[in-house]
Amino acid sequence: AQTVTQSQPEMSVQEAETVTLSCTYDTSESDYYLFWYKQPPSRQMILVIRQEAYKQQNATENRFSVNFQKAAKSFSLKISDSQLGDAAMYFCAYRSTGNQFYFGTGTSLTVIP
């Protein structure tokens, strides 16, 4: 079974600075999708960024970018120019070919003004 590991339960960053959240996963599949989701306090989960495993180019969405290392099974999220609204729980997720999504335990991000 696929597993997703987020080894940083909590992270903090100064406003306007850059922070990187880590994620590793375990799989025997070659074709899959990876995601970062954001869950603000008491609000619903929203997609931050998506990466297709067959694409070598790292995905970027405005201030959010990923570092996808397929051989190392690593998928980190970089948030540049951090804003107060970025404070949330961030979940790394893996989608298998069987249409199941596996989530990590999350990283709680605090943005310090």
Add this chain to the structure above:
Amino acid sequence: DTGVSQDPRHKITKRGQNVTFRCDPISEHNRLYWYRQTLGQGPEFLTYFQNEAQLEKSRLLSDRFSAERPKGSFSTLEIQRTEQGDSAMYLCASSPRAYEQYFGPGTRLTVT
């Protein structure tokens, strides 16, 4: 397009009672997922529908759990003979494609 909605938002029930939750996906989304999320954990996959067909079901899912999507639109998740360990947030998500999901606000279940 009003997003994924879930009803009720909160449910308190006594152990042993049955509960049913409803999820209304975004219109035209043919894929629908149910998850369970406990405090401090990420969402745990429960089941997946494509249209009205239930294509995937977690092996961790007890026989007390059942889900339906009778007309390929809204879905229901029923838990029979609830236990205290069933207390969690139950999330629904829908999508038009395999590689994205739009989540609802969740139903928080408390079993006393």
